[in-house]
Amino acid sequence: MNEPWVNLLSQLELIGNSNEINQIRKSLPLIGKSDQHVMILGDPGTEKMTVAKIVFEHSKRALDAFILTEATRLNTAYEQEIWKPLKDQTAKKSEKLFGTLVIQNIELMNQSVQEKLYNIAQKSYLTDPENKKPIETDFRIIATAAPKIQTHVKENKFDSELFLTLTGSIVKLPGLNDRKQDIPGLFDYFLNQICRELDRPLPPVNFEIFNQMLKYDWQGNVKELENVVRTLVLASPEGQLLPEALPFFNTKQQFNKLELQSLGMAVSQLEKELIEKALAKFAGNQTRAAQALCVSEPNLRFKMKKLGIKKEDFVLGTS
Numbered sequence: 001m002n003e004p005w006v007n008l009l010s011q012l013e014l015i016g017n018s019n020e021i022n023q024i025r026k027s028l029p030l031i032g033k034s035d036q037h038v039m040i041l042g043d044p045g046t047e048k049m050t051v052a053k054i055v056f057e058h059s060k061r062a063l064d065a066f067i068l069t070e071a072t073r074l075n076t077a078y079e080q081e082i083w084k085p086l087k088d089q090t091a092k093k094s095e096k097l098f099g100t101l102v103i104q105n106i107e108l109m110n111q112s113v114q115e116k117l118y119n120i121a122q123k124s125y126l127t128d129p130e131n132k133k134p135i136e137t138d139f140r141i142i143a144t145a146a147p148k149i150q151t152h153v154k155e156n157k158f159d160s161e162l163f164l165t166l167t168g169s170i171v172k173l174p175g176l177n178d179r180k181q182d183i184p185g186l187f188d189y190f191l192n193q194i195c196r197e198l199d200r201p202l203p204p205v206n207f208e209i210f211n212q213m214l215k216y217d218w219q220g221n222v223k224e225l226e227n228v229v230r231t232l233v234l235a236s237p238e239g240q241l242l243p244e245a246l247p248f249f250n251t252k253q254q255f256n257k258l259e260l261q262s263l264g265m266a267v268s269q270l271e272k273e274l275i276e277k278a279l280a281k282f283a284g285n286q287t288r289a290a291q292a293l294c295v296s297e298p299n300l301r302f303k304m305k306k307l308g309i310k311k312e313d314f315v316l317g318t319s
Contacts, residue, residue, distance in 0.1 A: 014050060015189045016182030020174045024051070027171070032058025036168030037121060039106075040144045045223030046173040048144040052102050055142055055171075065099030071109040078113055079129055082120075086139075097126075097137040106166070107149035107158065114159045117141070121165045141166055176218040176225060183213055186222060190229040201239055207280040207314050208243040216248050272307045275300065276314070284315035 014025050031038060032055045040048045040055075056062060069081045086097050101120065103109075109117070119126055121141055125134040143166050152158035176183070187210070195202050209232070218224055228247060235245035243249055278289035290300040304311070 014047060014054070015186050016179060017185065018174075018179040018182050020179055021182060024171060024173070028054045029058045031055055031169045031171065033060065034169060035060060035140060037141045037166045038143070038169045038171065039163075039167045040142070040171045040173065041147050041149070042144070042173030043146060043175050043221060045221030046175060047222050048173060049104065051171055051173065052142050052144060056100055056102065059100060059140065061098075061100045061140055065097070066102070067099070068102045068104075070104040071106050071113070074103070074113045074117075075108070075110045078116060082116075083129055097135055097139065100140045100142065102142045102144075104144050105146070106143040107145045107152055109158070111159070114162050118159065118162045118165065121162060147172075176221040180214055180218075183225065184210060186225055187213070187229060190226045191233070194230050194233050198233065200233065203233075203236070203239050203241045205241055206243055207283060208277065209241060209246065211280055212243060212246055212249060268307065271303060272309065275303060275307065275309055279309070279311065279314040284311045284313075286311060 014021055014028075016022075028051065038052075038055055040051050042048045056066070065086060067082065067085050073081050082101075086099075103117075120137055120139050123138050126137055127133070128135050149158055149163070153160050153163045176186075187205075191205075192202065213225075213228075220227070231247055232241055232245050236242045274293065275289070278292045279286070281292070282288040286300055286304075287297055290297040293300065295303075303309075
C-alpha cells in the first residue's frame with residue numbers, strides 16, 4: 001500500500017451486492033486504466049476515498065509519484081502541499097513532474113488555487129517557484145467532492161472549465177439509504193474488523209439490531225454505520241451485542257403508530273409489535289417468546305396466525 005493511504009481508509013474495498021454498488025465495482029478497474037482525470041461525487045461517508053484508492057491501484061501510474069491532499073490545505077499552503085512533494089518524488093527520475101494527484105473535498109477549493117490546479121489538469125508547463133524555470137507536468141487528478149459542487153459551478157463559485165476538465169470520468173456514489181440491502185454485509189464486515197482490532201470474540205447478532213438499522217435514516221452513510229458498529233461492540237458485554245446499545249435505539253418506538261387509530265386497531269398493532277420484538281429477541285423461539293410475554297404458547301401461535309407473523313422471519317440463517 002502507498003504510504004499516504006495508511007491510516008486514512010478504514011475500508012479497502014466496496015462492500016455490498018446492490019445493483020448500484022455492483023455496477024460501480026465493475027467500472028472502477030476500467031476507469032483506473034483509462035488515465036482520464038476522475039471526479040468522485042458523493043455525500044459525506046459514502047466511501048469516496050475507497051473508490052479513489054481502487055482507481056489509483058488500477059492506474060498505469062500506480063508506481064509513480066503520488067500526492068494525497070485536501071482542498072482546504074491547498075487553500076492555505078499550496079506550495080508545501082504540491083510543489084515540494086512533487087519535486088521530492090520526481091527529481092530522482094526525470095525533470096518532468098509525472099504521477100497522480102488525489103484531492104479530497106475539491107468543492108472547498110478557493111478560486112486562486114482553482115486557477116493553479118487548472119494548469120496542472122491541462123498538463124501545462126509550470127513555473128518552479130524556487131528557480132523560476134518552467135517544468136513539464138503530466139499529472140492525473142483524482143478528485144472527490146460533495147454533489148453540491150455542481151451548484152457551485154452554476155453559481156460561478158467553482159470554475160466551469162476546471163470542472164469539465166476534471167470530469168473526464170465521473171463516479172456517483174449512492175447514499176446508504178438508497179441501498180439498505182447492503183447493510184447486513186457492511187455490518188458483518190465492520191463487526192469482524194472491529195472485533196479483531198479489540199481482540200474480542202465474534203458475538204451472535206440479535207435480529208432486533210438489523211430491524212433497528214433498517215428503519216434508521218443513515219445521514220452519515222457508510223462511515224456512520226462503521227461508527228455505530230464500533231459503539232455497539234464497545235457498549236455491549238464481551239460476547240454479546242445488545243440492541244439497547246445502538247445510539248438510535250428507541251424503546252418507545254412501538255407506540256409511535258398508536259395515534260389516530262381505533263382502539264381495536266391500536267391494540268392489534270401493539271400486540272403485533274410486542275410479539276415481533278419478543279420473537280426477534282429469542283431468534284424465533286416461540287416457547288421463550290411466550291414466556292416473556294406471559295401467554296401460553298398455543299395462544300401465541302394463534303395471535304401470530306391472526307396478525308400474519310411468521311416465525312421464519314425471525315430465525316437467523318433462513319432464506
